[in-house]
Amino acid sequence: MPRFLLIHGSCHGAWCWRDVLTALHRAGAEARAIDLPSHGADRTPLADVTLDLYADAILDAIDAPVILVGHSMAGFPISAAAEKAPGKIRSLVYVCAYAPVTGLSLVDMRRAAPRQPLLDTIVKSEDGVSFSFDPEKVRETLFHDCSDEAVADAKARLGPQPILPQATPIALSARYASVPKRYIRCLQDRAIPPEYQATMTADWPADRVDTLDCSHSPFLAQPEALAALLLKGADTP
Template sequence: MSDFLLIHGSCHGAWCWRDVIPALEALGHSARAIDLPGHGEDKTPVGEVTLEAYADAILAAIEAPVVLVGHSMAGFPITAAAEKAPEKIAQLVYLCAYAPAGSVSLVQMRQAAPRQPLLPALEKSADGLCFTVKPDMAREVFYHDCPDAAVAFAIPRLCPQPIAPQATPLAVTERSRALPRDYIRCTDDRTIPPEYQVTMTGGWPDHRVHSLRTGHSPFFADPQGLARLLHDIAGAG
């Protein structure tokens, strides 16, 4: 069985994995999630949050090699962690995530998408250091297919998202590319266009690309299905 470390996306925290962790444990795995700096219970000031700090927080949470799962923007932090210490990672899993290639930033990748469904829901802070998601639009972009109780749980917990980590280019090399890498596309995603998820995985081996028929938050929309898919992915190595 595998040890999963689950990494949240923009504006979220470890709390978003509350339903997936027990589902993975029921399948015989160990699973845990962390708050990245400036998210959830972590009180790092927004102006001090960097992509490197994200990577360091992930690596500090690892003792033995893990299956490292990154949702959405966390595709960058998990890749940055793999570039710094690939020996700590057994496998990378990108869950409807940005899969960096070359030496670009997440902002540049987002701008390259054919559509920008998230942008109308974002509000930039006066100091330009972070953005938040407008509460009245959060369900539409993040949780449209999630149970009402999960949406009520999630929206009050959304936090400001530091911009600096997303504006930082990441040089991707064989240190991370040599690791087993899988991608889970979410076919009804209203945050990262599904067709862009296809573009990002162009050239990936077919057996490394998987699909869920959910929106952007499968951890709430279908936690059991997500856990079963992660179980299968980890078993295939």
């Protein structure tokens, strides 16, 4: 029976995986999602959040090896967790996520993309500690193919995103490299350009990369299809 742990992206929380969890449970899989520090119901102060703290929170939630799934910015914390404790992770799955390069931060990688479609949606806090998504612009950038009900619910739940974890370069070694990896590209993504997702996985084996014809939010737009792809790769080391 496959066991999944699902990690949300910037400004989101465990709530975004609800429909994917339902589909995975229906198929007989064990699956759960967590709030990263300062997200969702977690009350960690924004200024205290680091990439290392994200990784530790993920590892604290694992009591047996899991397929660790990360959306968007969560590509960095799931990779940091794999670097710390590869034995806890059966495989990594990047869902339209940043696939890290050692020595670079997420900010570095975002700036390396051919386009910056999300910039106009980001509103930085006055203290410079975090950013939020402009609620008037998130439908167009994150949720353009999602239902009105799903978008309204998401807008009500989105919160601030600590900047420090995204500005911290990641250090990866053979420990991280030893963990099997898969990638799910989203072909209508308006946050991380689809062509950049292709660039990040250009040297990956073809059978390790799948696609969904949807927005940056497949967990809301196509939860059943996303769950099916996660299950498809569950039996592959």
